[in-house]
Each structure stands twice: as structure tokens, then as C-alpha cells.
Amino acid sequence: MSVETELAALGQRLLDPAAPPLERFAAMEDDDSDVRVFVAARHDAVSGVLCEEPVFSLRHYDELLEQVLPGTRYLVGEDDAARQVRLHQLHAAQNWLDAQRNAPAAGEPPNMAIGFRDWIGAMAREEADAILDVLQRRASTGEPVNFAREYAFLIAYRMARRFIGVPAPETVPGLVRMIVMWRNTLRPGQSLRLKDELGDSVAMLVMLQPLFGHVFGTVVNSPSALQALTRRTATPALEAIDQALAAPQSAPEHSLLSALVAVRPQFAGVADYDLQARSVLFELIGALVLIVGKSLSEIAAFTSSPAGVAAGITWDDLVARMADRRVTLKDHDATVNEMLRLAVSSRLTRTVRNDCQWRGVDLKAGDRVVVLMDPASRDPAAFAEPGRFKPDPARPYITSGPLQGPHVCYGRGIAWTIMREAIAATQGRIAPAQDTTIAVFAGLPDDLPFVACRP
Template sequence: MPTAPGRAARPDVLRPARALARWSLRHGLPAAHLRRAARRGDPVARLLRDPAVRADPRAVHEQVRSRGPLADSALGPVTAAHAVAAEVLRSDRFGVGFDWSRLPRPARRLLAFGDDPAVTGVAEPPSMLVVDPPDHTRYRRLVSGAFTPRAVAAAEDRVRRTADRLLDRLEAEARRGGDVDLVAAYAAPLPVLVIADLLAVPADRVDDFLHWGAAAAATLDPGLPPRRFLAGDRALRELHGFLEAHFERLRRDPGDDLVSSLVAARDADALTDRELHAIAMLLLGAGFETTVNLLGNAVVLLDAHRDQWEGLAAEPERWPDAVEEVLRHDSPVQITGRTARVETELAGRRLQPGDRVTVLLGAANRDPAVFADPDRFDVTRADARAHLAFSAGPHYCVGAGLARLEGVVGLRALTERFPGLRVAGRPERRDLVTLRGVEHLPVRLR
């Protein structure tokens, strides 16, 4: 039936058009800008637009580094220097928030910030990734209890039991012969099962969470093609729908999990539904993505350095150092950004409030001014922990301790069960800009 004059169109009719308009603002226009800059030879634009460059970004990183501690790029000032990156990440002169007031009012309305939780991505307010104090301080305080050193240590047995269950399935697969996709069978489900337990997610929804976690992570990337953006938009709506019902269940029957405590918060700690959605989605996306990329990257690196892997098998107490070197050498998160909150100076350049600085974390973690022979993978490297893979300062990854634990336990358990594991084909890299990891990793278990 035609819409009566003056009557609002049905939301489900407008939804695809609104989604495409949001894609245009968030991805389409930035992608067009980056394409033009890449044709002009801008190294950062080439990094963001060319999958071949992202597969091995060292040449671009060095090109940026050769232009000084703070270089110009299509994204504005960019740094590959560890010292400048650390200063930006740690200083209260910079924040994660973007000055949305610079956008025209129709664009702000279209992006739906503050309106519809069902279209909120990981990198949109009120996510902790993109809000500054005092909101960020409040959110972080509410969730940090689940990630204290004591809480992480207490989770070790649970992570090991989860790893052993997944390895039992791999054992059965090994008996049947043939290659196994280690990402699908182990690296991805391990962190999802751990974070699902933290969020009190029923076991029969874990496959859904694998799908939703990948979709949430993809929203971090600039320049997504429209089909992928729309698929992510649908997945995020499914996730938000699940969370809405999940929160209601926990209000009726709370447990001792993190989400139950967030749902039950009262007075000044009480969260709006939108804030609850944002925190739960961030814990899923960040808790899943960092670890799955860490595990996949580690197996690829160790397979190429068999002597180091065999040394770790003989001395498993060295696994924590090995995990730090993987994080440094092949950082799961490759790029981030900060916005100047005040007029300030950085690396000899004057910045105005609202100026955006891009930080190439992967390049900073291979800065020869900090790390000797930085392109060499060495699990005995004494200063590997100086990396910035988990960021630094107020926005240091709240789940870094849990990610490290999952990396150590997951890799040690895998090595003990399958000491002869070998990569059996070419690893397929994920076609993402912000995150660096392996999409598919065929391995032979014996």
C-alpha cells in the first residue's frame, strides 16, 4: 500500500537506503579519497588500499619512517616512530574521540550516533574505543574487575580446559588424515569460547558469536565495499537483537558473570541499554580478534622458524616471551589514531585541536631506534615487551592480560599435543587494514 501523504515511511523500507548512505559516509567517500591519494603515490593510502602492500607492509613503513618522525599523508600527520607513537598514545593532550561537529548536521543524523543501538559498531560511541574521560573512565572501571591479574590467573585452568576440548576434536581429525584449517578449528573458537563464558553466552550460540565477532571487527576497517558493509550491518543487528534478549534473561536470573554485574549496576554506575550493547560488543570484538590473530600469526612465524619452536617445546616456561615477540613482530592491530584535544606540539610540529594523528603500530613495533635488527623474529629478544601492540596510556587494552594468557596457554597446549604440526599450504591473510591475521591456515597435524 502506498504511504499516505505526510506519513513517515516504514523503518524496514528505509533501512537499506539508510545503511547504504551510512556506508557512503563511513567507507565510500574515504575510499575514494584514498584511491586518489594512492594513485599520487601516498604511502599510507597505498597501505590502506592495496592488499599486496598490506601483505608485506615493511617497504611502506620504511618509506614513512624515512620522511621523519611525523610525516604528511592522505590521513594527515602519520608516525612510524616508536617514541612519537608512545607519546601520542600516553599523553592526555590526545584523545580517541573524533570531532563529529565538523560533519554537516544531516551527516551526523544519518550516522545515527545516539539514536539506534542496532546500527552501532565497535568504533562508534559509546564504545570505549572512541570515547574519552570521563565516560571512558567510568566504563573501564566497570569492566576492569574481570581483567585484573588475579582474575586472569584464575582463568588459566578454564582456558586450558577449553583448549584441550578443541584439541581433542583435532586429534580425531588427525586420525582421519588430511589437512585441517587451524583458524576455524582452534585459533578462532578458543577466544570466542573464553569470552562467551565471560559474557554468560549459552554454548549453543558460540557459532553465532564467531560470525558476529568477525562482523564487528570488520567495522573497524576504512573503505569496506558496500556488500561487506551491508553484511556486517545485518550481523550487527542480529548481535544486538541477541544482546537485548540476553540482558533481559540476566535481569531475571543473574549469574556471577561480568554482564550480570553490568546489567545489575545501580545509581551512578547504571548503564543505558546503548552503553550495555557497546561494552558487550567491544568485549566480543576485541576479545576475539586480538587472540585469534595472535594465535594464527604465531603458528605461521614458528613454522618458518622451526628451531625456535623446538626450543619452546623443550623449555615451555619461555612461552610468555615468545608471545611478546609475536605481538611485536606481527602485531594483531596495525593502525590506530588519536585526535589533538588542545593546541600542542608533536615532533616539532604545531597541531590544532581536532587534528588527527595516525599511528602505524606495526611500524612502531619494528622501529630500529628501539629494537635491534627489528625484522628478525627472535623469541629470546629481551626487550620485546616494549611493543605497543596493545596500545598504551588510558586506552591500553583492558583485556591484554587475558589475550596474553590465551596466547601462552593455547600455543603451549597445541605444541604439546602436536609437536610435529606443520603448515601445509599458503596461509590466507585477512583482507583487513586495521587488523592483521590469518583467515585460513591449513596445517598437517602429524
């Protein structure tokens, strides 16, 4: 049995209310290290691990980043003084953007405020319509549309370019070209070209993907080949941010980059302001380009498949729901979350801070805990009829990470809004091809055949 199959079986076993909250999983441990690995899968256990920061730290994200890109950090990391600076930078930039738009003060946090989300939504709709205008011309030739590459990842990239404000590097690094050539050799169908904005989106994705594998896919140690690949692909992306920070006049006026430059005087005492700002921009670009594009593709694939029908949701139903403006934002958010719950799988890792006993399990400092979002999102103790599409704002969705505490996903409102607009905009314009299935390359959606609808 493969490690993945064993892990999936363990995830199912741990859903039993009588099972322990954590179980050791030696198959993920490394022979060269004495770090032990535990797994959590029940919703209550996963939520506990994610929220109880005094027990479970995020320090291995810092360590993994330091290994390949010294000085770079994510907000998903230890809550130290530098993270507090980055958090303040992000909040100050968000306030600056709100002030530029004369946004009235709202009761909700600024990144979840309706006015802010409407602004993001309007941009997403413009970008979606512009892409669909081009794709819909294929109705006359019958040429298929690659939903993953030509729509989901492209709209995610264009939103990052516009809202975050950093372009792809002007010249595509040689290694990135080689990876794209390798993909084109192995994959049937249309080749990916590194031209135009589609090419920029492909290049950006290739630059970020190894890093995400290294940081979020590593439980104990990442292979040295992945580390080398990560250094060589991610460094040009960081350099593109440095260049953009040095020439902010080329960024969209109302972008996070412009905002971070405008609020710099508020941080007179912060000597490494640009280094920290670069980390903020880098993390947000990755989340937007990679996670939103991937999630959108996987949701489209699920609802176009027999699994979607069995769960009670088809692509057409989903599009109609998202396009219905009588539905409240809260209900639309619940629908996006329900789709993430059913269609998108992920796992996160934490490190035990000190020797302790947690909910009856003996843990040692340095132990790793892998939380499985998949079984946790289908735990019948938290979700009645877990296999059915039953969106409800009251459901305890954990697909965007911890529900409370210092590490709640900053971009969830942005992501849900972009996904809603991207899905709604396809109405009458593109639709799943007959019996369409998703093709994956190097762990990411690579193709999902759609067809253009006749106007």
C-alpha cells in the same frame, strides 16, 4: 604503486632518526573532505601519539560507532562521563568476580593479578583440551585441521562465551548466512557450516568483522556500503547481548555478564546502566573473539614459515617454551609479546584536538594521525636486532597499545594467558602441515593447515 605499498615505504623512511616524527600522507586523504592525514612510525613518535591524550583524541572511534550503532561506545573512545561509567562498571564487575573466587587482594591491577590470570588460564586449558580431543581423532584419517577456524577462532569464541558470558544469537541472521555461503563458494577445501559451536564462532566473527573494519580501519570516511553492512551484521550481536542481560540466569555463574548484573545496585543513579553495560560486553567480545583468534593464527603461521626460521623461532620451539612451567609468567608474557611484535601487524588512528605544534610539526584541529605498529615494533632504536626473536620483559612492547595513560589495553593479561595456554596445549596433539601457509579471506585468517599427531 598502491597506497599500501607507499605507506609501507613511508613507514620505513620515518624510522630514520633524522626523519620528522610525523609526515603528511595525502594518498589516504579523501577528496570530499579537508581532513589531513599524517603518519607516525618511529617507536618514540607512536608511543607519544598514543599516550598524549590531551593532544590526540580518540573521538573518531565514537563518531564511527555512532554512525552505525547509535548509543554504542567503546572504552577506546573519548574519556567522557559515559566512558567513566563503563570503566566503573568493568572494575566493579571484576571486583565481584574476584570476591566470588575469594581472590586475595594483590599488588597488581586486578585484571593483571596472578590469581585472576591462573583462573583464566585454567579455563583456557580446559577449552583447548576439549577442542584438541576432537581434532586429534583425525590422526587416523589424515584429514587436515584448519588451525585458524577450528582451533584459534573456536577457542577465542569459547572463552568469550565462558568468561564474558554472551552466546551467539539463536538464529543466524540471513545476511550472515549469505556471507558464509559466499566464502564457501570462493574458498577451496572444507566448507564452513553454521552448525554447532564451530558454527556459532563463525557467525559471531562474521557479525563483528565489518564493524571492526569500519571502526578501526577507517582513517577519514568509511564507504557507505561498509556502513550498511556493519549495521546489518553487528545489530544482531547487540540484540544477543540485550537478551542475555535480560536473562542473566542462562549465563555462566562466574562471567562478566553475571557480574555486571550483580553489581547493578551499586549504580542506582545511572539511568542507562544496561546500555553502557551492553557496550562494555560488546567491546570485550570483539577483542576476545576477533583479536585473540587472529593473533593466534598469525603467530602459528609465522612460526611455521621460513620467516619464523629466519627470525630464530619455529612453532615447535614456541610450543616447548609455552609448555615449560619452570618459565616465569613474566617471561612467558615476553614471549607472547615478542611473537605479537614479529608476527601481527596493526595500525591505530587518532584525531588532533586543537591547532598546535607537536614535536616541531604543525597540526590542525581534526587532522588524523595513523600510527603504524609494524615499523614501530621493529624500530632498531627501541629493539636491538629487531628482526630476531629475542623475548625480554624489558623490551618496550606496544603491540597492545599505549604503555600508560587511560587507554592501556584492559584485556592484555587475559589475551596473553589464553594464547599461552592455547599454544602449550597443542604439544604432541596437532602440528603444522608440511609447508603450511595461511589463507586470508576478507582480511582475516581463514585457513592454516595443521595435522593431528598420533597419540
